[in-house]
Amino acid sequence: MNRSTTRTIAILSTCVLAAVVGLTAWAAFGPKSETQCAGTNVAGGTSTIGGPFELVNEAGVSVTDADVFTKPTILYFGYTFCPDVCPMDSLRNAEALYLLQEQGYDAQAAFITVDPARDTPEVVAQFTELFHPDMIGLTGSEAQVKAASQAYKTYYKLNKETPDDEFYLVDHSTFTYFVMPETGFVDFFKRDDTPEQMAERVGCFIDSAT
Known part of the structure; x- marks a missing residue:
């Protein structure tokens, strides 16, 4: 092997190494796709969750999903009236939102009640104000709430011992969803996801959309 051949091999090796390093860096620090942002695959795809709804906001005004997810x-x-899970989850969601806003993201949170008989617009307003000023409270008729719940594949069941029981509890699913304007549902979070993990994934989705 002559000196010229050796030099050519060395140059090619350097180029290949630089390309590998560049691709590795891009994969680690470059723009991420929505697939890379997602924490859990959704059976049937994200298009199976979410959809139009009509509810009532804290001011008592009828709103649609387009009005809410701006x-x-x-x-x-x-x-x-939830004794433990809902306040804890709402606090976690509020902390994730605070983290996002501190990082410069323009985001919000929303709370949809599954107990519209007790959760009037005034009640959900008081509840959401406890956690974050940018958390929207939503209620509605039983039919409206049921339609929104079914759109997002959530479960709830009132546990009334008697028809006039005022202190009943409600069994319900505890997933938290992430929704983007126009796009709709893109991901969900489990109860053991931390505020930091949520903020990281939400920020990833927002960045990938810009």
Whole structure:
């Protein structure tokens, strides 16, 4: 092997190494796709979750999903009389939202009650104000709430011992959803996801959309 051949091999090796390093860096720090942002695969795809709804906001005004999801939104279904899970989840969601806003993201949270009989617009307003000023409270008729719940594949069941029981509890699913304007549902979070993990994934989705 002559000196010229050796030099050519060395140059090619350097180029290949630089390309590998560049691709590795791009994969680690470059723009990410929505697939890379997602924490869990959704059976049937994301298009199977979410959809149009009509509810009532904290001011008592009828609103649609288009009115609500004007910015990236962390969405939760629960009820204000919930003794433990809903307050804890709402606090976690609020902390994730605070982290996102501190990082410069324009996002919000929304709370849809599954107990519209007790959760009037005034009640959900008081509840959401406890956690974050940019958490929207939503209620509605039983039919409206049921339609929204079914759109997001959530479960809830009222546990009334008697028809006039005022202190009943409600069994319900505890997933938190992430919804983007126009796009709709893109991901969901489990109860063991931390505020930091949520903020990281939500920020990833927002970045990938810009």
